[in-house]
Amino acid sequence: MNIGIVCYPTFGGSGVVATELGIALAQKGHKVHFITYSQPFRLNQFSDNLFYHEVSVNDYPLFEFQPYESVLASKIVDVAIYERLDVLHVHYAIPHASVAYMAQQILKSRKINLPYITTLHGTDITLVGQDPSFEPVIFFSLNKSNAITSVSESLRKDTLKTFKIANKITVIPNFIKIDEYQSIQGVCQRHKYAQPHEKILIHVSNFRKVKRVDDVLRIFDRVRKDIPCKLILVGDGPERPAIDKLCRELNTCSDIISVGMIANPKEILAVGDVFLLPSETESFGLAALEAMAMKMPVISTNTGGIPELNIHGKTGYMSKVGDYEDMAKNTIALLSNEAKLAQFKLNAFEQAKKFDIDVILPMYEKVYESVL
Numbered sequence: 617m618n619i620g621i622v623c624y625p626t627f628g629g630s631g632v633v634a635t636e637l638g639i640a641l642a643q644k645g646h647k648v649h650f651i652t653y654s655q656p657f658r659l660n661q662f663s664d665n666l667f668y669h670e671v672s673v674n675d676y677p678l679f680e681f682q683p684y685e686s687v688l689a690s691k692i693v694d695v696a697i698y699e700r701l702d703v704l705h706v707h708y709a710i711p712h713a714s715v716a717y718m719a720q721q722i723l724k725s726r727k728i729n730l731p732y733i734t735t736l737h738g739t740d741i742t743l744v745g746q747d748p749s750f751e752p753v754i755f756f757s758l759n760k761s762n763a764i765t766s767v768s769e770s771l772r773k774d775t776l777k778t779f780k781i782a783n784k785i786t787v788i789p790n791f792i793k794i795d796e797y798q799s800i801q802g803v804c805q806r807h808k809y810a811q812p813h814e815k816i817l818i819h820v821s822n823f824r825k826v827k828r829v830d831d832v833l834r835i836f837d838r839v840r841k842d843i844p845c846k847l848i849l850v851g852d853g854p855e856r857p858a859i860d861k862l863c864r865e866l867n868t869c870s871d872i873i874s875v876g877m878i879a880n881p882k883e884i885l886a887v888g889d890v891f892l893l894p895s896e897t898e899s900f901g902l903a904a905l906e907a908m909a910m911k912m913p914v915i916s917t918n919t920g921g922i923p924e925l926n927i928h929g930k931t932g933y934m935s936k937v938g939d940y941e942d943m944a945k946n947t948i949a950l951l952s953n954e955a956k957l958a959q960f961k962l963n964a965f966e967q968a969k970k971f972d973i974d975v976i977l978p979m980y981e982k983v984y985e986s987v988l
Contacts, residue, residue, distance in 0.1 A: 617646045617703060617988075618649070618699060618700055618701050618702045618703075619641060619647065619648050619649065619703055619704075619705060619984065620695055620696065620701045620703070621634055621649065621651065621704075621705050621707070622651050622692065622704065622705070622716065623635070623706075623708065623712075624652070624707070625653065625654045625655060625656040625657060626657070629737060629790070629902040629903075630708045630737035630738075630740075631657070632658060632902065633735075633737070633790050633791070633902065634656070635650075635656040635657075636791070636792075636793070636973070637791075637980065638650060638659070638666065639658075639663070640793070640973050640977050641977070641980075641981075643665075647665050647667070647699075649668075649699055649701065650666075650667065651669045651671060651688070651691055652670075652671060653670065653672075654670070657879050658879060658880070667699070669691060669694075671684070671687055672687070673687050684711075685711050685714070685715050688711075688712075688715050689715045689718040689719045689722065690719075692716065692719035693722050696723055696728065697723070697726070701730055703731055703732070703733065703984050703987060704719070704730055704731070704732040704733070705733045705735065705984075706734050706735070707735045707737060708737050709734055709757070710740050710750060710753075710754065713734040713754070713758060714754075714756070714757040716732040716734070716757070716761075717732070717760045719732075720760075731762035731763075731987035731988065732761060732762055733761065733763045733765065733983055733987065734761040734765075735764075735765045735766070735767070736764065736771055736899075737767055737899060737900075738767065738771055738897075738898070738900065738920070739826075740754075741778060751779070754779060755779050755781060758775075758779060758781050758783060759783050762987040763784075763786065763983050763986060763987050764781075764783050764785045764786065765786045765788045765983060766785050766787055766788075766899075767787075767788070767789055767900040767921065768789060768899055768921025769924060770899065770920045770921040771920070772787050786979075786983060788976060788979045788980060789900060789925075789971055790976075791905075791971050791973045791975070792905055792906055792909050792971060793972065794909055794968060794972040797882060797909035797910055800883060800886050800910070805883065805886065806887045808887075809873055809887055810845070810846040814844045815843055815845040815846075816845065816846050816848060816887055816888045816889050816890075817836055817839065817846070817847045817848070817888065817890050817947070818850065818885060818907065819847070819849055820850040820851055820881055820884075820885075820903040820907070821851045821853070821903065822852075823851050823853025823855040823856055825854070825896075826895060826897060827853075827894075827895050827896075828894045828895055828896055828937075828938070829855050830855070830858065830859065830862055831938065831940040831943070832847070832849070832892050832894060833847075833863055834866075834940040834944070835892055835940050835943050836872070836892075838940075838941070838944035839947050839948055839951070840868065842948050843951050843952060845889075846873060847871060848872075848873045848874075848875060848884060848887075848888065849875070850875050850876075850877075850881050850884055851876070851877060881906070882906070885907050885909075885912060886910050888907065888910070888912050889951060889957065890932075890947055890950060891907035891908075891912045891913070891914045891932075892914075892943070892947075893926075894915075894916065894917055894935075894943060895916070895922075895937075896917070896937050897920045898916075898917075898919060898920045899920055900920075900921040900922075901916070901921060901926070904916060904922065904925060904926060905925060905971055907964075908925075908931060908964035908965065908967055911961040911964055911965045912964060913931060913932040913933075913950060913957070913963075914926045914964065915933055915935075915943050915946055915947050915950075916932060916933075917935060917936065917937045918934035918935065918936065918937075925967070931960060931963045931964040931967045932960065933947075
C-alpha cells in the first residue's frame, strides 16, 4: 500500500506512535509518506519506502494566524495525486481530521478517492476537544472519517460520551518494538546516577499540569526518607519553574537528576527500578509501556487507559489521582522487598510484550484494508 501519514512531529506520544508506525509499515514493504511541518524527531533513518513531505506556510502580513490547515490540505492533495496514495492516516483529531476531509473532497472533484483514518490519542478528545468552539468541527470530521481508531477502550468511551458520534471506533493500543528494548544493556550505566546501594526512580513527561510532576516530587520525598534513592526526571515543559521551586522547598534537589528532553529515553529507563506516573489523566500511558519494556514496575494513578496497561499488584500499583501518600507507600513496599521487586520487573516485561509492534501492526493493516 501507499500510505500517507499526518501527525505532529514533536515529542508528544501521538507523534512518537505515528512515526514508529510509519517506520514499521515501511519495513514491511509499504510506501509511507509523512506530511507535516517539520521532520518527525524519530524519523532519523534512511529507507527506500520512507518519504517526508514538508508543509511550508508563508508569512503573509494579512494573517494574524497563518492558515496552516489550508496549506496542509493542499499538500495532502498534491502528495495524493503525484505519489498515488491509497489511504491517508491522520493522528490527533485537531485539526488533522477536518483537514483530511477537506483534502478528500478536493480529490473527489478530480475523480480521485482517498479514504482517511483518524486515530484519537487522548487530549484531542479529553482536553482540547472539550472546548465548545471545536465541537462542531470534531463531530463532523469524525463522523466523516472512513474509519476511527483509539489508543484505549477508555478513550473510545470518552469519545462516544463527549461527541455521541455514529461512526464505529476500533481500539488499537499503543505499541513498542520489544526487541529494541531487549538489546539495551544499561545496568552498567547505573553508576552515573546512583551509588550501588541506592534505588532509582524515574519519571518521563512533557511537564504539563495534567502530568502532576509535583506529585512525583512528593512521592520521592517520602520514599527517600525510608530508602536511599535517586530520582531521574526526563522531559521539560511549562511546569518546570514550579518543580524547581518545590524541590528546593523539600530540600531534595541534590538527589534529583534532570536530563531534559531526550528523543529516545531507552538508555535512561534501563537504569531504573520503579517508574512514577501520577497523571491526572492518560489516554494510554506510552511512557509507562516503554518503562515496562525495560523491566520497570509502574506506580501510577488508576485513571483513563492506565488500568488497561498496568495491572495492580502484578506489574505495579495504582492509586487515586492526587493520593501521593498511597503511591509513596506502594513504592516503599516494592523497593524494600527484593524478591517482590524482581518478580514485578519480570511481570512488567511480560505485559509489555503483549504490546509489541508485531502484534499491533496487523491491526492497523486490517483497518487500512477495510476502507480500500
